[in-house]
Amino acid sequence: MSPVAYALELENVSRSYGSLKAVDDVSFAVDTGARHAVIGPNGAGKSTLFSVLAGTLRATAGRILLHGRDVTDEGEAGRCRLGLARTFQHSSVFLTASVLDNVTMAAQQAAGVSLRPFPLTRRYRAVTEAAFAQVQAVGLADRFAASAGSLSHGERRQLEVAMVLASRPDVVLFDEPTAGMSPAETHRFAELVAGLPPEITVLVIEHDLDVVFSLATAVTVLHLGRVLASGPPAVVQADPAVQSAYLGAASGDALFLTPGGTS
Ligand SMILES: Nc1ncnc2c1ncn2[C@@H]1O[C@H](COP(=O)(O)OP(=O)(O)OP(=O)(O)O)[C@@H](O)[C@H]1O
Ligand SMILES: [Mg+2]
Numbered sequence: 001m002s003p004v005a006y007a008l009e010l011e012n013v014s015r016s017y018g019s020l021k022a023v024d025d026v027s028f029a030v031d032t033g034a035r036h037a038v039i040g041p042n043g044a045g046k047s048t049l050f051s052v053l054a055g056t057l058r059a060t061a062g063r064i065l066l067h068g069r070d071v072t073d074e075g076e077a078g079r080c081r082l083g084l085a086r087t088f089q090h091s092s093v094f095l096t097a098s099v100l101d102n103v104t105m106a107a108q109q110a111a112g113v114s115l116r117p118f119p120l121t122r123r124y125r126a127v128t129e130a131a132f133a134q135v136q137a138v139g140l141a142d143r144f145a146a147s148a149g150s151l152s153h154g155e156r157r158q159l160e161v162a163m164v165l166a167s168r169p170d171v172v173l174f175d176e177p178t179a180g181m182s183p184a185e186t187h188r189f190a191e192l193v194a195g196l197p198p199e200i201t202v203l204v205i206e207h208d209l210d211v212v213f214s215l216a217t218a219v220t221v222l223h224l225g226r227v228l229a230s231g232p233p234a235v236v237q238a239d240p241a242v243q244s245a246y247l248g249a250a251s252g253d254a255l256f257l258t259p260g261g262t263s
Contacts, residue, residue, distance in 0.1 A: 006068065007032045007171045007201035008053065013062035014225075015045075015052050022048040024225035026062070030171075030218070035193060035202045037212045037233075040222035041246075046205045049222065050173045053203070054086040055079040066171065080110070085169035087160045087177060095149035099140055099159055102148050103131040103166045110167030134162040139188050153180035161189060165196075174204040178211060190215050213237070221246070 008030040015023040023045045030036045038046050051057040053064060055076035064072050071079050093102050107127045135144050138158040143151065148159060161177055174193075178186040190211055193202055206212050212219060213233050220230040221242050229239040236242055 005032060006030060006065070007034070008203070009063075009065040009068075010053070011063040011065070013049070013052060013059050013064060015048050015057055016060045017048075021225050023052060023059075026222070026225070026227050028220050028227060028230040030201060030203060032067075032201055033198050034217050035204070035215050036218045036220065037216035038203060038205045038220050038222060039207070039209075039212055039246075040228070044222040045225040046222055047175055048225075050086055050175050050203070050205065054084060054173060056086075080167075083170035084173070085110070085164045085167045085171070086173035087164045087175055093148040093156060093159055093163070096147055098145050098147055099151070099162075100128075100131060100135055100144040102159060103135050103162045104128055106163035107131045107134075107166035107168075110169075130168075131162075131166050134166045137165070137192060138162040139185070154182050154185045157181050158185060158189070161192065170199065171201045172203070174202065174206075176205050176207065178206065178208055186211060 006029045010029070011027055013023060013026045014021060026045075026049060038049065040046055048057065052059050055071070055074060055078065059072060062072070063070060066074075066079060066082055066084060069082070071082065074082070094105070097105070104127060107130055108124075132141075132144065135141055138161050140155060140158055140162065143155060148156065151159060157177055157180055161174070164172055164174070178189050181189060186208065193204070193215055196202065204215070206215075216233050218231060219233050219236040221228040221236060221239075223245060228245060229236045229242045
């Protein structure tokens with residue numbers, strides 16, 4: 001069987017909250033191995049779209065394919081088993097547990113808990129080692145024993161990145177991973193994503209356009225729940241609708257560059 005070219009396909013996906021169409025008839029495809037950025041102003045529907053992709057929220061219309069398989073009716077756990085993982089815009093770590101324990105728990109959860117005793121020992125060691133490697137990769141090695149609650153905001157975002165990568169996803173959704181990170185931490189995150197195995201597909205919601213255009217192989221712009229433009233970064237950047245909405249006019253920058261929104 002030939003490999004499926006698309007990691008994710010969205011066909012006319014919508015999600016409403018009451019009468020509000022937060023995600024409105026969204027269609028685009030994400031190439032396997034892409035670093036695909038989703039951008040748009042506060043309230044554009046980016047986080048809602050990620051929740052719909054992850055199965056946290058059901059689509060109210062449309063179809064979602066993961067590696068060519070229809071997962072529209074699959075829940076979050078089912079999609080997770082199929083290799084999809086996500087971070088949340090707002091923190092989801094255990095504050096009283098250590099950095100390493102948080103990452104180990106994320107890895108264990110992904111590895112499954114119904115293991116027999118003997119494999120458990122070997123498996124557990126492998127999981128802990130992989131967890132520590134992830135902690136190192138995000139730059140938290142010297143904080144591995146610290147409780148997550150004692151981390152700075154930027155460090156906590158780094159921990160979340162380690163947690164999601166420890167689950168060994170092949171499609172990963174990052175919701176504003178660099179929000180609250182220092183420039184150095186943001187740079188490290190961009191390098192970490194650039195250094196991920198090429199077969200891992202990354203979708204990232206990101207407000208920092210420098211990160212977007214240094215990292216992304218494709219960009220989708222959402223506006224009022226709809227796709228304003230989608231395609232290679234240079235094409236999206238030059239798109240007249242995008243230009244007038246965000247990138248061109250100085251006043252447009254204010255509309256777009258509002259990290260750490262209120263949703
Ligand atoms: N649980 C909810 N109930 C009702 N409305 C919601 C809910 N979550 C989000 N919304 C609304 O849906 C729209 C899209 O919100 P969403 O959080 O998906 O946007 P976003 O693009 O992620 O914004 P931000 O950049 O601020 O994170 C907004 O108008 C928001 O107010
Ligand atoms: Mg959001």
